[in-house]
Amino acid sequence: MELPELAARWMNALTSTAYIPLSRAEIRQALLDSLVELPESPESVANRLVSLHATGPDSLRVTIEVLSPTFELPLLARLSSAYAQAMRMDAFDQQEQIKVAIVRAKQRVERTLKVSQARFQEVFESSALGIAITDFDDRCVEANDTLAEIVGLESGEDLGARPLIDFFHPEDAAALGVSYRRVREGRVDRFRDQRKLIRADGEPVWVHLAVSLLRDADGAPTHFVTMVEDISELHLLQRNLDHQLLHDSLTGLSNRQHFVTQLERQLDGRPITLYHLGLDAFSVVNNGLGHETGDKLLKIVANRLRAVADEKHAVLARIGGDEFALLTTSDNVTTTVEEIQEALTEPTFVDDHGIALSASIGVVDRPPAFATAAELMRCANAALRQAKARGKRQWALHDPHDDARRRGKYALAASMPGAWEHGEIKILYAPVHGLETNEVLGAVARLHWDDLSHNDCMELADSTGLSLPIGRWLLREACAQAAAWVAEFGDRAPTLHVGLGALQSRDEDLVADVKRALDETGLPREKLRIALDISSVLAGDDNAVVLHDSGVVTALDGFRGGHDELAALTEVPVRAVITRAPAPNPDSPLRQAMHDLIATVHSLGVRFGVDEVHTATDADHWRAAGADGVIGLLPALTAAEVTDLLARAASPPPAAS
Amino acid sequence: MSERMSWVPEGVDTGKPSAARLYDYLLGGGHNFAADRELAEKFLRAQPNARTIARLNRAFLRRAVLFMMDRGIRQFLDLGSGIPTVGNVHEIARKADPEARVVYVDFEEVAVAHSQLILEEDPRAAVVQEDMTAPDAVLKAARDSGLIDFSQPVGVLTVGVFHFVPPEADPEAVVAAYRDAVPAASYLAFSQFTQDLQPAEMAGVVEVMKKSQNPMFPRTKGEIEGLFGGFELIEPGIVPLPLWRPEDTNTDDPDKAGIYAAVGRKV
Numbered sequence: 001m002e003l004p005e006l007a008a009r010w011m012n013a014l015t016s017t018a019y020i021p022l023s024r025a026e027i028r029q030a031l032l033d034s035l036v037e038l039p040e041s042p043e044s045v046a047n048r049l050v051s052l053h054a055t056g057p058d059s060l061r062v063t064i065e066v067l068s069p070t071f072e073l074p075l076l077a078r079l080s081s082a083y084a085q086a087m088r089m090d091a092f093d094q095q096e097q098i099k100v101a102i103v104r105a106k107q108r109v110e111r112t113l114k115v116s117q118a119r120f121q122e123v124f125e126s127s128a129l130g131i132a133i134t135d136f137d138d139r140c141v142e143a144n145d146t147l148a149e150i151v152g153l154e155s156g157e158d159l160g161a162r163p164l165i166d167f168f169h170p171e172d173a174a175a176l177g178v179s180y181r182r183v184r185e186g187r188v189d190r191f192r193d194q195r196k197l198i199r200a201d202g203e204p205v206w207v208h209l210a211v212s213l214l215r216d217a218d219g220a221p222t223h224f225v226t227m228v229e230d231i232s233e234l235h236l237l238q239r240n241l242d243h244q245l246l247h248d249s250l251t252g253l254s255n256r257q258h259f260v261t262q263l264e265r266q267l268d269g270r271p272i273t274l275y276h277l278g279l280d281a282f283s284v285v286n287n288g289l290g291h292e293t294g295d296k297l298l299k300i301v302a303n304r305l306r307a308v309a310d311e312k313h314a315v316l317a318r319i320g321g322d323e324f325a326l327l328t329t330s331d332n333v334t335t336t337v338e339e340i341q342e343a344l345t346e347p348t349f350v351d352d353h354g355i356a357l358s359a360s361i362g363v364v365d366r367p368p369a370f371a372t373a374a375e376l377m378r379c380a381n382a383a384l385r386q387a388k389a390r391g392k393r394q395w396a397l398h399d400p401h402d403d404a405r406r407r408g409k410y411a412l413a414a415s416m417p418g419a420w421e422h423g424e425i426k427i428l429y430a431p432v433h434g435l436e437t438n439e440v441l442g443a444v445a446r447l448h449w450d451d452l453s454h455n456d457c458m459e460l461a462d463s464t465g466l467s468l469p470i471g472r473w474l475l476r477e478a479c480a481q482a483a484a485w486v487a488e489f490g491d492r493a494p495t496l497h498v499g500l501g502a503l504q505s506r507d508e509d510l511v512a513d514v515k516r517a518l519d520e521t522g523l524p525r526e527k528l529r530i531a532l533d534i535s536s537v538l539a540g541d542d543n544a545v546v547l548h549d550s551g552v553v554t555a556l557d558g559f560r561g562g563h564d565e566l567a568a569l570t571e572v573p574v575r576a577v578i579t580r581a582p583a584p585n586p587d588s589p590l591r592q593a594m595h596d597l598i599a600t601v602h603s604l605g606v607r608f609g610v611d612e613v614h615t616a617t618d619a620d621h622w623r624a625a626g627a628d629g630v631i632g633l634l635p636a637l638t639a640a641e642v643t644d645l646l647a648r649a650a651s652p653p654p655a656a657s
Numbered sequence: 658m659s660e661r662m663s664w665v666p667e668g669v670d671t672g673k674p675s676a677a678r679l680y681d682y683l684l685g686g687g688h689n690f691a692a693d694r695e696l697a698e699k700f701l702r703a704q705p706n707a708r709t710i711a712r713l714n715r716a717f718l719r720r721a722v723l724f725m726m727d728r729g730i731r732q733f734l735d736l737g738s739g740i741p742t743v744g745n746v747h748e749i750a751r752k753a754d755p756e757a758r759v760v761y762v763d764f765e766e767v768a769v770a771h772s773q774l775i776l777e778e779d780p781r782a783a784v785v786q787e788d789m790t791a792p793d794a795v796l797k798a799a800r801d802s803g804l805i806d807f808s809q810p811v812g813v814l815t816v817g818v819f820h821f822v823p824p825e826a827d828p829e830a831v832v833a834a835y836r837d838a839v840p841a842a843s844y845l846a847f848s849q850f851t852q853d854l855q856p857a858e859m860a861g862v863v864e865v866m867k868k869s870q871n872p873m874f875p876r877t878k879g880e881i882e883g884l885f886g887g888f889e890l891i892e893p894g895i896v897p898l899p900l901w902r903p904e905d906t907n908t909d910d911p912d913k914a915g916i917y918a919a920v921g922r923k924v
Contacts, residue, residue, distance in 0.1 A: 019684055023904065104773065105766035
């Protein structure tokens with residue numbers, strides 16, 4: 001067989017036993033070369049075969065099969081022997097190579113492990129979180145310095161082998177034990193919690209805990225990882241914020257909200273006493289010496305009150321600009337009030353200003369257990385207003401009955417401006433009867449709002465600051481109406497009587513208002529009678545005098561026959577006094593006294609009128625006692641009704657039956 | 658901390674057989690251990706033709722690389738390259754052009770260490786240790802190697818390795834990620850076990866490998882076709898190993914080749 005043909009056959013046999021990474025042409029050429037070389041050096045051929053990777057399990061067998069008809073057995077034996085040796089060497093080389101690769105791989109893994117461990121150590125040591133790795137016996141296998149710092153130890157090693165539970169607050173230990181167990185049992189992946197640790201020095205420290213599991217390569221849990229974040233600063237900040245929400249920033253005392261909360265807490269039937277303090281004349285300090293001085297003063301007051309409160313284990317709060325509240329239990333009210341005043345009376349020097357301090361105090365003592373905190377605060381406030389009304393350095397005990405009345409009145413007063421605006425307050429005209437002639441002498445302009453009398457209306461108006469505008473409105477409207485009657489009925493027009501409230505009677509603009517009303521309406525001044533509240537005259541106000549000097553006839557309303565009132569009549573030129581009193585019936589022991597009083601008034605040149613006389617009998621009694629006129633015998637009428645009457649009757653309305 | 662730290666790799670355990678070393682053994686190599694050979698013997702019992710299949714697969718790799726070289730490809734990404742045994746891609750390619758560049762990718766410690774040993778002095782070839790089913794990481798490493806220019810056509814090779822990719826790794830998405838990373842006129846060489854040929858033997862192999870570190874997932878021709886989205890298949894399409902552009906008259910039995918081979922061109 002020609003060598004090329006043999007080479008081709010050899011190649012076909014060999015390539016089905018092993019992968020030779022060459023083209024067939026290359027393989028054929030390599031094998032042809034080998035055939036040429038074989039008789040001389042079968043060892044070289046063997047090496048070439050192995051280097052070609054003709055090293056399959058059957059490669060040698062097929063080689064011998066292909067070559068044996070052509071080559072001698074001894075030559076093939078040498079080839080086989082050399083092939084086996086080359087295979088051995090090749091295997092050794094490959095084994096060596098793979099060993100090196102293994103070593104390298106291991107080294108790299110170890111290096112990676114080292115790097116990862118170094119990374120872990122870095123994270124572990126530099127973390128701002130405390131980290132503890134504990135075994136399932138709760139021993140600290142490893143803990144970082146941050147954790148040591150949190151629990152007040154020198155270094156992480158100090159935690160070594162100590163049970164982590166040592167550092168938990170005893171109250172938390174049981175609950176945390178359950179949480180750890182749940183993590184270990186795989187019921188939760190991790191848990192987070194906010195708990196107190198106990199530092200080595202016994203101080204508690206607030207922490208966030210995050211606990212999870214470490215597992216081995218097979219995924220079996222081996223350790224807990226507990227991360228601990230010190231939130232005590234956060235906690236303090238939070239508490240600080242809470243403090244700010246509940247405390248007055250100027251004095252550091254509790255604020256109103258905080259006080260009410262504490263009051264609510266003590267409303268469990270304990271014998272509590274609530275004091276509501278208002279500094280007297282504090283606005284004078286603020287306005288006169290400035291707010292800075294005012295603030296300093298408030299701080300001083302707060303400190304002094306704090307001393308009183310501390311001694312009594314009382315709750316103290318600043319509940320308004322210049323208002324404080326004190327809550328005590330089992331207290332003697334008069335003693336406490338004295339102590340408060342004493343504490344405040346001590347001279348106070350602020351910015352070189354000597355300031356005398358006192359407070360008005362409203363007291364709610366031992367309220368019923370069902371009272372709410374809001375009610376108590378309101379009652380104390382009401383009592384304070386009462387005390388203030390009495391002057392400085394006063395105190396008042398809350399009276400539940402009085403309070404109910406007051407509340408009704410306040411509610412009414414509050415709705416008064418709206419009522420006026422909506423035209424619900426009307427002017428009615430009540431006839432004034434002359435007792436001597438039994439004739440109608442004039443008409444009194446009266447406020448009328450629902451079923452409230454004129455006097456009730458005026459009193460309400462006084463309490464709301466509405467009395468001046470309402471009074472001016474009344475004066476002007478009534479004058480206009482009276483002027484209209486004069487224009488229409490001439491002499492038959494009734495004389496207008498206008499009764500003023502206490503405030504308006506003292507109003508410095510009153511005289512001008514009256515003049516303007518007369519000027520603008522054209523009402524002749526002799527057709528007008530102004531009844532001033534007698535309190536204005538007693539207070540020394542000169543409106544009555546000036547009005548008289550202006551030619552306006554005046555009367556004094558609210559006369560009670562007091563000595564000071566009689567004395568005033570000697571000085572102030574008025575036409576009449578008006579009183580409200582029970583009729584002096586013949587059986588009354590006071591009948592003679594009233595008779596004498598009226599005589600005395602008459603002796604001063606002053607006429608005597610009586611308001612709220614509603615029956616002819618009463619009018620008769622008054623006539624018998626010497627009174628000149630009465631109001632109230634007939635119901636008050638609207639202006640239109642009066643006009644109608646005037647138009648229909650040439651004579652004045654008949655006396656009431 | 659509850660998870661195992663991801664940067665800690667698996668340890669090297671030569672007591673566990675590896676598919677890369679099994680393949681080496683079937684190819685007649687000596688880069689293997691007793692455990693690998695033990696598994697290989699079981700493999701051979703299930704598929705007596707395994708040595709031939711390994712040889713045919715290796716030969717397909719050679720033909721595919723040479724085909725791509727012929728079409729102008731000068732850079733290769735060899736996914737799941739395994740133990741550098743006979744006829745490595747850079748050796749094949751450089752016979753045609755010494756400038757050809759190759760990045761080998763494998764996840765197995767020893768295969769990677771071995772490849773590094775061989776490639777240590779080679780400026781145009783490198784190995785990166787990544788999981789081929791994580792294309793983003795592989796592509797980043799390939800870019801970082803400086804050997805692959807992704808603006809130029811790339812020969813992507815996944816030869817005799819895709820049967821280790823489980824369905825849950827979303828094989829289509831994996832191939833698509835590589836396809837999207839390379840420019841048009843790039844090529845994909847692909848071969849993997851199929852149950853279309855010798856289904857009984859294939860089932861036996863799957864059973865043998867089930868308990869190893871490298872369970873196998875044979876695919877039908879249709880499934881393999883599905884992986885070639887965005888590629889046009891080069892003639893003769895998806896065929897048993899020896900039928901893919903044989904060098905001359907094929908003498909091997911295609912029905913016993915166990916593995917389908919195909920090359921696609923990105924359109």
